[in-house]
Amino acid sequence: AAGKLAEAAKLPGFLHLYVGQEAVAAGVCATLSDTDQITSTHRGHGHLVAKGGQFNEMMAELMGKATGYCKGKGGSMHISNLAVGMLGANGIVGAGAPIAVGAAFANKYKDNGNVSAAFFGDGSTNIGAFHEAANMACALRLPILFICENNEYGEFTPRNKTMAITDIVDRAAGYGMPGVIVDGMDVVAVHEAAVEAAARARRGEGPSLIEAKTYRFYNHHGIQNLGLKYRADDEVAMWRERDPIFTFEDRLINARSATRSDFDDVWAELRADIAASIEFAEASPFPTPDQLLADVYTVMPANVMAATAS
């Protein structure tokens, strides 16, 4: 799965790229089924793909096409695919966590054995919605995983300016849930922690917090953003050294479980899929203006229509 995520770097336009953090979404989602749910953030492509989203519909959505996952109405920041339990990227920092709590509540209510996972960044743990979600999940002992992707920055501001702690897991005890730190550049380490947390949740033992130490290779959004500097070159270089995909490949190769050419094939396939998805998206039609008022409600009330016609 991790390999697949490399595609993020190829997306056009203004997007919050996931590149560098692929091991987190991949490691966590590998232990989730389509009937488990996740909520994502503004940085949602990686989570979507890891949860089983398809390139075609994703690429089409990013281009605002009618064939996209959201018919072009959501775009990057609201990309979702309920069919595989991806309850949406979210443009509001922290807002996904309470929704994941609701999904966890529904799973427990239906006793269906499913779990939900909320992905969020380090900076997001400073917002009230995160706090309320974490506490409520623990108070109600819900089957949920809180996955913090600590990439040390919120937009352009380093973590140490916005909190007096270094490790987000220090917050777990305040809610009464276990918390573990894992190397977010190591997909296996992330996966092992997620497997344990998911098993715990499915056993009815409640929420867990996993803090994955990771890094985003590109800018807050887009490749260059405003081109202003806020991270040291050697810091970026140091982390790029630890690229979660390439290091994982080397590891498998050294372990003789795969060969370089195996990966060459994966990459070739991947590039082909991506190229195909771009073709698909570009060939797809834009939504037509008559779709503007569709999907506001299940059925648009007649009097709303009337009041709407300018």
Add this chain to the structure above:
Amino acid sequence: AAGKLAEAAKLPGFLHLYVGQEAVAAGVCATLSDTDQITSTHRGHGHLVAKGGQFNEMMAELMGKATGYCKGKGGSMHISNLAVGMLGANGIVGAGAPIAVGAAFANKYKDNGNVSAAFFGDGSTNIGAFHEAANMACALRLPILFICENNEYGEFTPRNKTMAITDIVDRAAGYGMPGVIVDGMDVVAVHEAAVEAAARARRGEGPSLIEAKTYRFYNHHGIQNLGLKYRADDEVAMWRERDPIFTFEDRLINARSATRSDFDDVWAELRADIAASIEFAEASPFPTPDQLLADVYTVMPANVMAATAS
């Protein structure tokens, strides 16, 4: 100071009585000066009195009189007296803490050596505003005391239904501040902890969390409220045994630092003051309707007035 607070039990009408928790406000405010600030909660009378508020203006406000601290516009839930640094009771759970953070910011900004203290209940620590305030205060290393009055209930719901932890101090580490538990029925214990936290804040070492274990003797609001039962009689009785005022009196008497008759005098004086304040309040005029639109703005804009006239 603690003694004074006993008056709360004598207030008329629908009020969130502070009775039982007097040692907390008294113990904390005894180490604060008029230029230090506090923010309070819906349960604000005790905090006001402890911070130096007067019975007359308070009683008048509770009766909605023009001579009250808020000219009758605020009432119990918004009672305040900026002259002594009491920045207001608050009808919104958790909303006072961010305001106390702002006061602390101003104190640090002016480098005036003052500190602020935010009072809040156990249940309030589950709301986002508390979390954001605590984190911001720590991130900016502000001179502030977070005082949690843990009376084990939020309205009619016991703490164990709304959080998976027993001690609110477990949340302190998640923000990077020290936290201590004190016996909230022991005014001396509360005071000692507050003195240390205030000194720390004045030294520029940042926020502290003090959790005072306490109990409210009456109902969530009023004496009887709806009369519905949600606390065991023996639980209430057990706590009443530990009345912070009477136990403190006994202690001083046993220590020979005071005699029963000293306290009889205090109580007599107190009853007289309260009786006088009730007289003052009852004799005071109600605000006149022409005051309705005063104090919305420093100067009411002419066009607002115009648009307002029905």
Add this chain to the structure above:
Amino acid sequence: MTRTLSYVQAFNEAVRQEMAADDNVFCAGEDIGAFGGVFQTYAGLQKQFGERRVVDTPISEQAIIGLGVGAAVTGLRPIVDIMFMDFICVAFDQIVNQAAKLKYMFGGSATIPLTITTGGGGGLSAAAQHSQSLEALLCHIPGLKVVHPSNPYDMKGLMTACIRENNPTIMIKHKRLLGMQGPVPEESYEVPLGVANVLRQGTDVTVVGWGRMVNEALAVANKLADDGIDVEVIDPRTLQPLDTATIVESVKKTNRVIVVHEAVRFGGLGAEIAAQIQEEAFDYLDAPVGRIAAPFSPVPFAPVLEQAYLPSAADIEAKIRAIIARPGA
């Protein structure tokens, strides 16, 4: 079989019947379980349906709405309670940016059968943070539906409709009407969303109002009948979607109209109603659309001030007499 129930009992019965009929319906909120809610609107439900289906939550309005949104999008039919309407401000993002927009942002793939219940209105000396009427804020948000019953019958029927509705709805209970008694059928029924109720037929002037105010208006109308002033009184019941057609039809008959609400006048729902009436019945109007509402200030605590603040029957009567007196076109 129809009996007399209070506004609160009518609410409670609607929830009880829908919970009995559909296991996907559950309730969550502060103090609603063991205690039955501070207004006792949820009284007895936890005893009957258990802690699984009637949940006491932490004081966490954002997470309460989020719980509802997440549970709704994954197949349940949540009823979540925000104790006082003023507190929707604390959860405003989850209501406005999440619950209301999720379906649209997802291209329609999500369905959010969520009901948010809350207590609004003034008149209890509860002051600035426990007395507001904020319906205008919610009605401005595409994706939400808003109801505000004025009597027990509408309460039960509208609440039933809200629970069965497949879009996010907000049920505003008026705190001053909680004890109001009225006839309520025992069997469950819906008062359809988006359909106004003409409480009184009249020919001289139309008064539009909701919640407690429309009851005041009706009393004034009945009183003025003795003076030969024939007032038509309309209760939209649902504020979003608004049944403009019924209002406009009435105005075309009476040629004069007044909107009354407890909310602040500037930017209140009365402004939208006035704007729509003059757009759709311009040539029928013999007088400007009148508005009676609260002045531009927070709700004061002192009873004397709050009485001066809230629109009264006297205000309604005076405005009716004034608009009738105005020479028409």
Add this chain to the structure above:
Amino acid sequence: MTRTLSYVQAFNEAVRQEMAADDNVFCAGEDIGAFGGVFQTYAGLQKQFGERRVVDTPISEQAIIGLGVGAAVTGLRPIVDIMFMDFICVAFDQIVNQAAKLKYMFGGSATIPLTITTGGGGGLSAAAQHSQSLEALLCHIPGLKVVHPSNPYDMKGLMTACIRENNPTIMIKHKRLLGMQGPVPEESYEVPLGVANVLRQGTDVTVVGWGRMVNEALAVANKLADDGIDVEVIDPRTLQPLDTATIVESVKKTNRVIVVHEAVRFGGLGAEIAAQIQEEAFDYLDAPVGRIAAPFSPVPFAPVLEQAYLPSAADIEAKIRAIIARPGA
């Protein structure tokens, strides 16, 4: 000395000059310090005034507003930034129930010289949670003042007035106007709050608008002049308190009026303006007050849909031609 500055530079200069003049003025918000703000509105201020006076905050909108309220009530003059207007929903309680009401609830003893700055408006394909125009929500709240400049000159003058104002103000920067160039005096000056600006005198019809829309209206007006249609264009600049007098005066002259805004039509500020106009100029109106606004849906992502969603110059021109064509009384 007057030079050409951008809308962003005009904002920045106002803050810079007020900070230089008054040490009680400080700024706090997300990414505004070292980075200068995501729209660079605060660029260079931390370098000039230091970290004490230009503060990078955590992602905590409630605490950001609370920081401002608490610092204001204790004597400072805070400028706090909420990156996108959509995010006011996250801090809505602190804005609506705290900042706006504190003074009143305290019987006047508190003074809250707080300025909240935020970026509003659509047109960037930023979708439903980063494109809203929510001014109507704020204008309904007693205690707040709301400004929304349409050009660099007004931006500097209004921002200066906001910072010096002793009541909570909300400065809405339109995201699509950030790069707009215009003449701006170097010395500091105030554009008084509550005073509308007649951008163009006209006799046939009045168009009222603000932010980006009033610029569109002005362009249309100048174009229609060639066809002999003489349009008066009014920019209230301050949305609360609203300069109704200037608008009504204009309508009494032109007898026809259209309000245009980016916000959703239902419950938008255009409704209040329409309601007030028909109340105060009823006998002067030859046509219903017209409204041009967004339809009842969240803001869509796809550029084709967003273009269909946002009011356009074409919509304005069509509406003007239609209202002119309508036979008067």
